[in-house]
Each structure stands twice: as C-alpha cells, then as structure tokens.
Amino acid sequence: MSHVEKLIAAAPEAAPAPWWKGAAIYQIYPRSFADSNGDGIGDLPGITAHLDHVANLGVDAVWVSPFYTSPQRDFGYDVADYRGIDPIFGTLDDFDAMVARAHQLGLKLIIDQVYSHTSDQHDWFAKSRADRTNDKADWYVWADAKPDGSPPSNWQSVFGGPSWTWDARRGQYYLHNFLSAQPDLNVHHPAVQDALIAVARFWLERGVDGFRIDALNFAMHDPALRDNPPLPPGGKRTRPFDFQQHLYNQSHGDITAFIERLRGELDHFPGTFALAEVGGEQALAEMHAFTRGANRLDSAYGFDFLYADRLTPALVASAADAWPDTPGTGWPSWAFENHDAPRAVSRWSKPEHRDAFTRMKLLLLAALRGSIILYQGEELGLTQVDVPFGQLQDPEAIANWPLTLSRDGVRTPMPWHGGAPNLGFGKGEPWLPLGPDHGALAVDRQDRDPGSILAATRTALALRRDRAALRLGAIKLIEAGEQLLIFERRYGGERLRCSFNLSPNRVIWSSAGRAIAAVGEVAETSLGGYAAIIEELSCV
Missing domain, CATH: 2.60.40.1180 (Golgi alpha-mannosidase II)
Incomplete structure (x- = not known):
C-alpha cells in the first residue's frame, strides 16, 4: 500500500448528510387529495390509501397540510385544537396509521405547525377574551382603543381591512394579521412559547419527522404598536395590506430566540427537520436569520417562484445567488407551486407549449441546489382551474374578488382515475369542482404511459436521488x-x-x-x- 493509499485508508469517513438535505418533499393538501368516506372532502385514510403513488415518485418525504380540529374558516390554518384531528379528516388512530404507512414505504412525514395565530374557537382564546385577569389574558395581542375609539395602530390584515377587531367582552381590540377569526398569539409570552413547544413535542412523540412552520415571521409583533409607514407609490395594490411597509406588525427580532427554543426540543428527536415558510419584503434576510448556524431551523422557503409571472434565467440565478455555500448560511428549499399559489404551468407557459415546458420545469426543479417541494398534482402537470365566483371557498378571494386570484384553483381534487365518477377522488360531490382538463391527466392514464409527465417526474427525481452533485453539491x-x-x-x-x-x-x-x-x-x-x-x- 502506497503512502497516499494509507492516508486515505486512515482518514475518517465523512458524516452522511441528514436525510432532508437535498430531499424531495411532496406536499399533500388533505381536503383535495383523496376522499375515503364519500363526503366530498379528502381525509387521512384517503392519504394513507394513496401513499404508494407518492412513494413511487421517488420523493423522500411527505408534508401534510393542516388536519387539526378547526372551524375551517381558513381550511385548517385556523386551529381550534392543536392536538386534535378534525372529524372531517378522521381520528388520531387514522393519523397514526398514516404515519406508520409512510414509514413502511420509506417516506418521512412532516406536518404543519401554525404558531402565529389560532382560531377564535380555540379554548385559549375563549379564556383570554373572557376578562383581563385570567391566566391566559395575555396569551393573545390585546390593546386599548385610541381616545377616539379607533384601532391601536394602522396595521392592515393580509385578507383585507384593519388587522384589529373590537371585542366587547374585554373592551379591547385584538390583533389578527389574517382573518378576524384568526387572532394572533402573543408569542412574546414565555407561557405561550411553552405551550407551542409542548404541541411540537406531542406530534414528535407520535412519530412525525419534522415540521413546516406556517407564516413564522408573523409570530411576533412590535409591543409598542408603532404604525407601519406607507409604501412609496406604485406597484399592484388589491388590498389595504399592500399600501404599507410591514415593519411592526410582524418580523420582530425576538422570533429567533423562540426558534432556538424550538430547536432545542427538536434535538431531543434526532433526524427531525424544521422548515419555515417566510414571505414579505424582508423575506430573504429573515430566512437567513431563521436558519443561521446549528441551533436554529434547518431550512426555509419563500415566494421567489410561487407568485412570479415568468420563469426567467435571471429569476433562477437571483434565487440561487441568495443562498451561497458558505459556513453558517442556512439551506434553502424551493417550491414552484403550493396550496396558496397558482399552478406554475398556467402562469409560465401558453397552452401550446405546456407539455414541453412542464418537462423542462421538472428537470430544472430537480437540478436546483437545496431541498425541493412538489405540490400534489404537479407531477401530473395539472393546470390552474378557473373556479366560478359562486363556487369559491377561499375567503381571501371572496373578499377581494375579482382582483385577488383565488387559491381554490390550485386546491381542486386530485384526478386518480380518468374514467371514474369525480375522477376517482371519492363517491360524493367534491368540495371544489374538478378541472375540466384533468381527466386526461389522471394518475391511472399517465401511469401506463412511459412518455407521460408522470414518467418524466419519476425520471427527474431518480436522477436527483442518484447524483450527489444534484442533491448536495x-x-x-x-x-x-x-x-x-x-x-x-x-x-x-x-x-x-x-x-x-x-x-x-x-x-x-x-x-x-x-x-x-x-x-x-x-x-x-x-x-x-x-x-x-x-x-x-x-x-x-
């Protein structure tokens, strides 16, 4: 053995990369994936029954959007019980069966955590609004009216109108960055942080492999309630929210200290993964802050691609350049589509180019540095559905119609069987209409075709899985x-x-x-x- 060979033989092996680094993650929106009981709404048993399809794509993990007990004002992102399963989705036993099946198929399973707000039906809020002296009185963001009775600040809700609602029981306003039915938690409060971390522990103990954390930069506000300054004139404005610089209603610097507390809990469960969703004008700086070093989150994703009107070389280059491969810099994740953003094939290509574009787009996603997220139906090349106003379910679209593009168009049911009633989604009438062109794109029709978009997805993901340069390079x-x-x-x-x-x-x-x-x-x-x-x- 030569001197060089001896050195190589004696050198310690490099630690394997964690499973999530470079992983391909498949997002499931439970209401629209598969309906097992015929009520028109997808559910956990429906997911479990179709996990073979997900595993056969070649992804590493599944992210399941909210299934918690909820009045469904914002379809699960208004949580009324963080530890309960809403009956429309099933039971805790159904959840456990879904986790077990995913693991049996070699899939990691991550779930949403919503830490910035709850439903107004949550027991915490019911107690908090009762009076100003109980033990949860400060678990939400309450403030007195100005002398003239107007709200405490000029902050505007994402969904339209002021982000303050008057509550006669307390004689105060409460903050809600989203719907008035989604009051903001006071995550500055140590007891609130304790409660949220206990929620995380509950699901980790049930076997989940990590979390996607919703709207994390909305988790803390400016306690001084300073007014947001106006944005300079220009740009598209469809809501009052679009007129302000969002300096004080969100993005407080103490969020990172809470993240470090959460990381400490995750570290008790080796191999778990934490991914933040971050939007807004300061998204990049916040994503870097939330993922910097070893004691914060593993990754973050923003809206670089999700609302872009065009896919251009400059856009891809800018996104990649924002995440340099330098010590201390976090790990990015990328999504071209999700439950809130319009289908990429409809945004970025004309109908006559759709097939060619979709194949290119899938290979590009598979080649990006970072972890990647595919939204259900993206592997089929599903298009955005134009849902008529009378059938809209999305509260934001209804409130701002017709200027806000409905999120419902990307949430329509998955087409499983091209010739079956409701395209195999379930026996009952689906909660949203089926895409008129989705039957030809159904899973069963593409599964038999080696030249299909589905086959191209599997090929692209297999290439990424087999080439370390694409996953980790x-x-x-x-x-x-x-x-x-x-x-x-x-x-x-x-x-x-x-x-x-x-x-x-x-x-x-x-x-x-x-x-x-x-x-x-x-x-x-x-x-x-x-x-x-x-x-x-x-x-x-």
Missing part, C-alpha cells in the same frame, strides 16, 4: 441570458453542467460533456424551445 452560474440558463453542480469529483432553454424559441448552445438527462430537442449546437440537458463533465 455547490452551484456555479455559467450563463443567465434572456433565454438560456446554464449552471454547474459540483460535489466531490462529480461535476455536472445543467442547461435550460426557458423560452419557446430555439437558442444557440454547445455541448460540453456526456448527456445523462435531456428533455425536448437537443442538438450539438442548439436547444429547442423549452429543451434542457444535464451533462456529466467529470466523475472521479
């Missing part, structure tokens, strides 16, 4: 022009060159290595519209 931008996006992914001795034409027009391009994946028309000197190729440059 650094990213280096090579070109981000009007049409052409080129970057390299590197890990160890592996070096991959990823090229994407983000336009419907042919673009000049030259091959640089051995192709390991391609979609669309790829030639030696050009890429066709929405074509993409990943090449191996070196592998030692």
Whole structure:
C-alpha cells in the first residue's frame, strides 16, 4: 500500500448528510387529495390509501397540510385544537396509521405547525377574551382603543381591512394579521412559547419527522404598536395590506430566540427537520436569520417562484445567488407551486407549449441546489382551474374578488382515475369542482404511459436521488441570458453542467460533456424551445 493509499485508508469517513438535505418533499393538501368516506372532502385514510403513488415518485418525504380540529374558516390554518384531528379528516388512530404507512414505504412525514395565530374557537382564546385577569389574558395581542375609539395602530390584515377587531367582552381590540377569526398569539409570552413547544413535542412523540412552520415571521409583533409607514407609490395594490411597509406588525427580532427554543426540543428527536415558510419584503434576510448556524431551523422557503409571472434565467440565478455555500448560511428549499399559489404551468407557459415546458420545469426543479417541494398534482402537470365566483371557498378571494386570484384553483381534487365518477377522488360531490382538463391527466392514464409527465417526474427525481452533485453539491452560474440558463453542480469529483432553454424559441448552445438527462430537442449546437440537458463533465 502506497503512502497516499494509507492516508486515505486512515482518514475518517465523512458524516452522511441528514436525510432532508437535498430531499424531495411532496406536499399533500388533505381536503383535495383523496376522499375515503364519500363526503366530498379528502381525509387521512384517503392519504394513507394513496401513499404508494407518492412513494413511487421517488420523493423522500411527505408534508401534510393542516388536519387539526378547526372551524375551517381558513381550511385548517385556523386551529381550534392543536392536538386534535378534525372529524372531517378522521381520528388520531387514522393519523397514526398514516404515519406508520409512510414509514413502511420509506417516506418521512412532516406536518404543519401554525404558531402565529389560532382560531377564535380555540379554548385559549375563549379564556383570554373572557376578562383581563385570567391566566391566559395575555396569551393573545390585546390593546386599548385610541381616545377616539379607533384601532391601536394602522396595521392592515393580509385578507383585507384593519388587522384589529373590537371585542366587547374585554373592551379591547385584538390583533389578527389574517382573518378576524384568526387572532394572533402573543408569542412574546414565555407561557405561550411553552405551550407551542409542548404541541411540537406531542406530534414528535407520535412519530412525525419534522415540521413546516406556517407564516413564522408573523409570530411576533412590535409591543409598542408603532404604525407601519406607507409604501412609496406604485406597484399592484388589491388590498389595504399592500399600501404599507410591514415593519411592526410582524418580523420582530425576538422570533429567533423562540426558534432556538424550538430547536432545542427538536434535538431531543434526532433526524427531525424544521422548515419555515417566510414571505414579505424582508423575506430573504429573515430566512437567513431563521436558519443561521446549528441551533436554529434547518431550512426555509419563500415566494421567489410561487407568485412570479415568468420563469426567467435571471429569476433562477437571483434565487440561487441568495443562498451561497458558505459556513453558517442556512439551506434553502424551493417550491414552484403550493396550496396558496397558482399552478406554475398556467402562469409560465401558453397552452401550446405546456407539455414541453412542464418537462423542462421538472428537470430544472430537480437540478436546483437545496431541498425541493412538489405540490400534489404537479407531477401530473395539472393546470390552474378557473373556479366560478359562486363556487369559491377561499375567503381571501371572496373578499377581494375579482382582483385577488383565488387559491381554490390550485386546491381542486386530485384526478386518480380518468374514467371514474369525480375522477376517482371519492363517491360524493367534491368540495371544489374538478378541472375540466384533468381527466386526461389522471394518475391511472399517465401511469401506463412511459412518455407521460408522470414518467418524466419519476425520471427527474431518480436522477436527483442518484447524483450527489444534484442533491448536495455547490452551484456555479455559467450563463443567465434572456433565454438560456446554464449552471454547474459540483460535489466531490462529480461535476455536472445543467442547461435550460426557458423560452419557446430555439437558442444557440454547445455541448460540453456526456448527456445523462435531456428533455425536448437537443442538438450539438442548439436547444429547442423549452429543451434542457444535464451533462456529466467529470466523475472521479
């Protein structure tokens, strides 16, 4: 054995990366995934019965959106009991069966935690509003009226109108950054933090593998209740919320101290994962703060892609550059679609280009540095559904119609069987209408077709799973022009060159290595519209 070989043999093996680093996560919106009992609403047994489909995609984990006891004013993001399962979704036994089946299939399972607010039907709020002296009197954000009776500050709700509602029982206003039925918790209060961490412990002890934390930057406000300053004129404004700089109703600096407390609890359950959702003007700075170092959250995702009107090389380059591979910087996660954002294929491509675009988009998502999130139906290429006003369920869309695009259009039922009643979603009339073109995209029809979007999804995810450079490697931008996006992914001795034409027009391009994946028309000197190729440059 040579001297070099002896050194290599004696060197300690690098610790394996945690499962979530570079993972592909599949989001399930329970109301719309699969209905097992015929009431028109998806449920936990429906999820459990279809987890084979999720596992066969090649993802690493499932994120299940809220299923907690709730009056469903905001469809589960208004929690009335953090430890209960709403009867429309099933029981705790159903939840345990879902976790067990996911683990049996090799899937991690993460769930939503909603720490910034509860439902006004929560027992905590019922007690808090009763008087100003009980032990939960300060668990929510209460404030006196101004001398003229107006609200304590000028803060505006995301869903429209002031974010303060008068409560006659206490003779005070309470804060709600979302619906008036979603009062804000006072997460500054140590007892509230204790209660929320106990909620996290309850679900970790039931076997979940981590959390996606909803609207985390709304968890703490400015205790001085200072007015938000106005935004400069310009930009699209459909709600009063859009007129302000949100400096004081959210994003307080003490959120990070709460995160560190939560991290301490998660660390009692090795291998768990914590992902924050962060939006707003300061989202990037907050995502970095929430994920900095080893004692905060593992990852965060924002809205870089979710509300973008176009997918451009500059957008992808900017998003990637915002997360440098430097010590202390957190790990990003990316989503092109979710339960709040319109379908990417409908936002970013014309109908005549949809098939080619969707294949390119899937390969791009699989090639990004970070963890990636696919929303249910994205693997099928589902389009946004135009839900008529009379069938809208989304409270934000109803309040701001027709200027706010309904979230209902991305929440329509999953099509499982193209020829079945309700496309196999369930026996009863679904809570939202089915997409008129979704039957042809149903799981059973695509599952039999090796040239389908579903097959392309599986191929892209398999490539990501098999190539450490795509899961874990650094990213280096090579070109981000009007049409052409080129970057390299590197890990160890592996070096991959990823090229994407983000336009419907042919673009000049030259091959640089051995192709390991391609979609669309790829030639030696050009890429066709929405074509993409990943090449191996070196592998030692």
